[in-house]
Amino acid sequence: MHIPDGYLDLRICMLFYILSGTLILIATRMVRLREENIPLYVSLATIIFVAQMIDLPIPGGTTAHFTGGALAGIILGPWGGILVMTVVLIIQALVFGDGGILTLGANMWNMGVVAPIVGYMLYSLMKKHGYIANVLGAFIAGWLSAIVASFFAGLQLGFSTIFLYPITITAPAMVLYHLGFGLIDGVVCGGVIAYMLKFKPELLGH
Amino acid sequence: MLNRIIVYGLAISLIMVLLLVPLSAWILTNVEYEEGLAIMAEKLNLSSLEIYRAPLHDYITPGIENEYLATIIAGIIGVLMTAVVTMLLSRLVVKKESVKVPTERSLNVQERLLSALLELASLGRYELLGGLLQQLSPQARLLSILMLQVSLLLSRNLNSILILGLAIHTIALLSRVPILRLCRDAIMLSLPFTIIIAFPSLIIGTSGGLLLHLDLKVSLDEIKVLLMFIIRVYFTTFNMVLLMSVTSLSSLLTALVYLKVPRPLIVLLTLAILNLFVILRNVTTRMLGFKSRFKIGGVVEFWKAQIRLITLLIIDGEAYTYNLRLALTSRGFTVKSYLADSQKVKTYDMLFLVIISTLILMILIVDRGLQ
Numbered sequence: 001m002h003i004p005d006g007y008l009d010l011r012i013c014m015l016f017y018i019l020s021g022t023l024i025l026i027a028t029r030m031v032r033l034r035e036e037n038i039p040l041y042v043s044l045a046t047i048i049f050v051a052q053m054i055d056l057p058i059p060g061g062t063t064a065h066f067t068g069g070a071l072a073g074i075i076l077g078p079w080g081g082i083l084v085m086t087v088v089l090i091i092q093a094l095v096f097g098d099g100g101i102l103t104l105g106a107n108m109w110n111m112g113v114v115a116p117i118v119g120y121m122l123y124s125l126m127k128k129h130g131y132i133a134n135v136l137g138a139f140i141a142g143w144l145s146a147i148v149a150s151f152f153a154g155l156q157l158g159f160s161t162i163f164l165y166p167i168t169i170t171a172p173a174m175v176l177y178h179l180g181f182g183l184i185d186g187v188v189c190g191g192v193i194a195y196m197l198k199f200k201p202e203l204l205g206h
Numbered sequence: 207m208l209n210r211i212i213v214y215g216l217a218i219s220l221i222m223v224l225l226l227v228p229l230s231a232w233i234l235t236n237v238e239y240e241e242g243l244a245i246m247a248e249k250l251n252l253s254s255l256e257i258y259r260a261p262l263h264d265y266i267t268p269g270i271e272n273e274y275l276a277t278i279i280a281g282i283i284g285v286l287m288t289a290v291v292t293m294l295l296s297r298l299v300v301k302k303e304s305v306k307v308p309t310e311r312s313l314n315v316q317e318r319l320l321s322a323l324l325e326l327a328s329l330g331r332y333e334l335l336g337g338l339l340q341q342l343s344p345q346a347r348l349l350s351i352l353m354l355q356v357s358l359l360l361s362r363n364l365n366s367i368l369i370l371g372l373a374i375h376t377i378a379l380l381s382r383v384p385i386l387r388l389c390r391d392a393i394m395l396s397l398p399f400t401i402i403i404a405f406p407s408l409i410i411g412t413s414g415g416l417l418l419h420l421d422l423k424v425s426l427d428e429i430k431v432l433l434m435f436i437i438r439v440y441f442t443t444f445n446m447v448l449l450m451s452v453t454s455l456s457s458l459l460t461a462l463v464y465l466k467v468p469r470p471l472i473v474l475l476t477l478a479i480l481n482l483f484v485i486l487r488n489v490t491t492r493m494l495g496f497k498s499r500f501k502i503g504g505v506v507e508f509w510k511a512q513i514r515l516i517t518l519l520i521i522d523g524e525a526y527t528y529n530l531r532l533a534l535t536s537r538g539f540t541v542k543s544y545l546a547d548s549q550k551v552k553t554y555d556m557l558f559l560v561i562i563s564t565l566i567l568m569i570l571i572v573d574r575g576l577q
Contacts (some may be wrong), residue, residue: 005257028299038296042214045292046285050222053265053281054230083299087292096284097260203211 001067001178002092002107005100008160016106017154022085023113028161031079042204044072045084051093051099052098056184064181067072070145071189074123074138075196075204088112106156110149119145119189135194142189146182150174218288228274235273426449 011178034042073081089112090166092098097106111176119141126137152175158167165173196204262268262280270276 031299033299035300038293038300039209039211039215040536042289042297043211043218044289046215046219046224049284049288050219050227050281052278054222054226055234055286064515067267082291083295089296091288091291093260093282095260095262095287096262096265096280098265099259101258168261 001048001111001127001150002099003103003153003156003165005102005111007100007102007155007163008106009162010102012156012160013105015105016109018106020108020113024082024108026095027079027082027086031061032077033081034082037076037080041076041080044075048072048084049088051188052088052092063176064184065144066147066184067111067115068185069111069149069189070119070123070138070142071186071192072077073116073119073145074189074193076116076139078117078120081120082113085112085116093158106153110152110156114151114152115145118148131197135190135196140184140188141186143182143186143206146185147175147178150178150182212289216285219285220282223278223285227281231274278330521549 002067014110035175043199048071050064051066051068053065068079068087072084075081076084086108089104089108093101093104093107122144123134123137126133126140151171151174157163157174158165158170163170193204262283263279265280265284267274267276267279267283270279
């Protein structure tokens with residue numbers, strides 16, 4: 001879902017730089033990060049980074065990868081999630097050329113801001129209803145956060161004057177693609193949360 | 207525990223780099239798959255614009271022949287970089303937090319923010335702990351807080367306070383009637399003010415300005431006097447327009463309260479309206495070079511608090527309503543602490559406090575009388 005340079009016009013790029021920048025700034029203020037939690041942040045950041053490198057083939061000729069925003073949001077809370085995803089996305093763009101420099105703001109918005117917040121919200125809705133509901137909640141959170149993120153990507157592409165398809169095509173197309181792709185995020189989130197609830201519940205406290 | 211998590215995290219990441227990344231690369235080179243976004247772009251004949259060449263572009267370390275080895279090395283570099291950067295940045299964030307925390311120990315961040323916000327929004331420092339405002343029913347309290355704030359913003363002289371008192375009184379009287387009548391009455395109430403006071407002053411102001419523009423022979427001192435006059439007049443006009451919107455909006459809010467719209471929504475609406483006033487007020491005062499007599503937090507802080515509130519409300523509505531209830535029932539400052547707090551207590555402030563208390567007493571009597 002990393003949008004490369006040249007797909008979005010400058011207007012959209014600037015707008016999303018501002019939006020993401022604002023939320024990231026808020027996140028730095030709001031995050032409840034204690035000294036002893038830093039290892040968790042570091043581990044999650046590296047795992048998400050690697051997981052994004054793994055492209056999974058999807059029948060029909062496309063690939064998709066785990067985005068990880070929802071997982072970060074669920075484990076670290078929305079603000080912590082935003083910060084971890086920001087680090088990962090900036091490194092990807094600057095060092096590995098995955099996603100453009102101009103479009104970094106838009107990418108951060110989709111995968112780094114929207115996904116953790118949506119993921120956390122959906123998960124916290126299901127949080128109180130036992131183990132199965134928790135795991136299910138994590139699955140749904142992962143799945144839907146990817147869909148919402150892709151919807152934003154569709155909006156950005158649609159509003160962009162460079163991308164010739166109108167918004168009525170791009171947004172549904174992105175969402176339709178990610179109805180399937182999002183399952184990767186859903187399954188990983190569900191699995192990780194199921195494991196953590198069983199064996200490391202203390203890490204899920206945020 | 208501390209280091210174990212990092213070791214586990216790095217171990218998992220490196221195992222993934224060594225096993226899964228090459229595996230997926232191998233599958234993809236053999237089956238020729240493409241990413242969804244790339245397919246869309248291809249259909250459009252759109253190639254990505256390369257304005258920046260990353261050092262390890264596409265996760266391949268330059269100078270290494272073997273494709274898999276190049277990817278694995280790039281992956282390891284990436285993992286180490288991510289770990290170092292996250293660690294450094296999170297240390298920065300932790301530092302900030304530890305500087306902020308020590309003043310209030312038992313409250314968590316959310317509660318602190320909310321109480322600070324509510325103090326700001328409900329003018330905690332103007333409220334008496336056992337005062338009338340604290341004893342009001344939630345509806346009347348919300349309304350009176352709103353009116354108090356708005357009148358604080360508006361009150362540049364005694365007249366506007368009195369007019370506002372009349373408005374509060376009327377609204378309190380009218381708030382039990384159906385919404386349509388309420389709106390009609392609010393408009394009827396506020397329209398005369400605009401027509402009688404604001405409109406003529408606008409005309410005077412404009413003609414004064416025209417005079418200045420047309421007759422360039424006026425002396426410098428005269429221009430100064432005239433300018434000040436126009437500014438004053440416009441300022442009054444502005445206040446009156448505000449007053450009109452205040453009366454109609456506040457009656458709408460009252461109606462919402464009585465229509466049993468969820469409390470947080472009403473608070474949010476109130477905040478939004480107040481926001482508008484604070485900003486308008488500050489912008490005009492700054493533009494005209496006046497200094498605001500009553501300072502309410504400051505625009506930047508107000509906005510900051512509100513962005514926090516809104517994000518909190520979106521993300522964790524339940525905690526928000528809980529905290530709101532807590533704050534609405536227990537928040538308040540004594541006059542003593544207020545006096546000790548601010549060095550520049552003006553008689554104006556105290557007078558204002560008395561007037562507002564009287565007005566609230568009026569509301570209370572009306573409220574009781576209607577029951």
